Amino acid sequence: MAHPSRWTMSQVTALFEKPFLELLYQAQQVHRQHFDPRQVQVSTLLSIKTGACPEDCKYCPQSARYKTGLESERLMEVEQVLISARKARDAGSTRFCMGAAWKNPHERDMPYLEEMVKGVKALGLEACMTLGTLSDDQALRLSQAGLDYYNHNLDTSPEFYGNIITTRTYQERLDTLDRVRDAGIKVCSGGIVGLGETVTDRAGLLLQLANLPTPPESVPINMLVKVKGTPLAENDDVDPFDFIRTIAVARIMMPTSHVRLSAGREQMNEQTQAMCFMAGANSIFYGCKLLTTPNPEEDNDLQLFRKLGLNPQQTAVEAGDNEQQQRLAEQLLNADTGLYYNAAAL
Numbered sequence: 542m543a544h545p546s547r548w549t550m551s552q553v554t555a556l557f558e559k560p561f562l563e564l565l566y567q568a569q570q571v572h573r574q575h576f577d578p579r580q581v582q583v584s585t586l587l588s589i590k591t592g593a594c595p596e597d598c599k600y601c602p603q604s605a606r607y608k609t610g611l612e613s614e615r616l617m618e619v620e621q622v623l624i625s626a627r628k629a630r631d632a633g634s635t636r637f638c639m640g641a642a643w644k645n646p647h648e649r650d651m652p653y654l655e656e657m658v659k660g661v662k663a664l665g666l667e668a669c670m671t672l673g674t675l676s677d678d679q680a681l682r683l684s685q686a687g688l689d690y691y692n693h694n695l696d697t698s699p700e701f702y703g704n705i706i707t708t709r710t711y712q713e714r715l716d717t718l719d720r721v722r723d724a725g726i727k728v729c730s731g732g733i734v735g736l737g738e739t740v741t742d743r744a745g746l747l748l749q750l751a752n753l754p755t756p757p758e759s760v761p762i763n764m765l766v767k768v769k770g771t772p773l774a775e776n777d778d779v780d781p782f783d784f785i786r787t788i789a790v791a792r793i794m795m796p797t798s799h800v801r802l803s804a805g806r807e808q809m810n811e812q813t814q815a816m817c818f819m820a821g822a823n824s825i826f827y828g829c830k831l832l833t834t835p836n837p838e839e840d841n842d843l844q845l846f847r848k849l850g851l852n853p854q855q856t857a858v859e860a861g862d863n864e865q866q867q868r869l870a871e872q873l874l875n876a877d878t879g880l881y882y883n884a885a886a887l
Contacts, residue, residue: 764805
């Protein structure tokens with residue numbers, strides 16, 4: 542099944558307008574051409590620095606501009622992050638994602654971030670970070686530390702973006718993705734459904750992602766989690782079929798990318814999630830919390846996997862390929878790395 546090298550808006554709109562079952566059938570065909578349809582990649586997301594973010598993203602409880610009752614926290618110590626990473630690995634995750642509520646990391650943060658990446662890698666996990674805007678030097682340093690993925694979502698279409706965020710331009714986001722890619726780090730970038738956008742905006746978001754010089758290796762599709770105190774707290778609920786349709790179009794447009802069910806799974810029933818997997822989703826965030834919002838417990842996910850006959854992807858450690866790295870990780874966790882974050886610097 543051929544796919545265009547560059548998608549047009551009319552082509553994407555035509556996909557969104559397809560009869561639902563025909564769209565799912567096409568998405569499942571594309572999915573099976575590139576992936577084992579029974580395998581799911583599992584990631585865990587940890588907030589390594591929470592709240593007090595200067596950005597004004599209208600969906601985000603971590604923005605300092607909104608009163609959501611969220612307690613801000615300083616950057617975690619390296620050892621605490623690695624303890625969480627080991628727990629995530631033992632629970633079945635293969636990728637450990639670290640998120641910091643910043644506009645961008647400061648120079649003083651970089652040594653700690655680099656050690657976190659090295660420690661996560663030593664555990665046999667893939668390492669991912671989301672830290673806001675990066676400079677060329679910061680992207681290179683994270684790459685040299687071993688970072689596998691960098692998450693930086695486009696969130697929505699360029700046309701609707703200004704209704705949601707004013708403190709960072711769309712072009713700034715694209716520039717960060719370019720820097721990450723140039724540094725040799727894989728790209729994780731997606732968006733949010735339920736911001737008040739139109740179907741045309743959803744098409745515009747996927748058009749931007751699919752038409753990047755290299756599409757993101759990982760595409761998280763989030764359903765808005767409405768948090769009291771944020772400007773979008775009273776938004777209308779997303780129709781599950783509209784969300785599933787977005788997953789299916791993403792799969793067709795980016796056939797070799799992992800399409801991830803991200804925020805919002807807590808409010809999806811098992812049937813909706815099953816349809817998302819049928820539509821080509823093959824990655825999830827695992828664990829009881831995504832940064833600051835709820836997510837299904839691991840046991841619930843495992844029960845759903847069993848019902849659907851899905852198999853979580855194995856870590857390198859589980860596959861027996863990384864014994865030396867595992868020993869190094871245990872040494873890191875049991876030793877004093879000498880790296881403690883200076884709270885006074887905040």
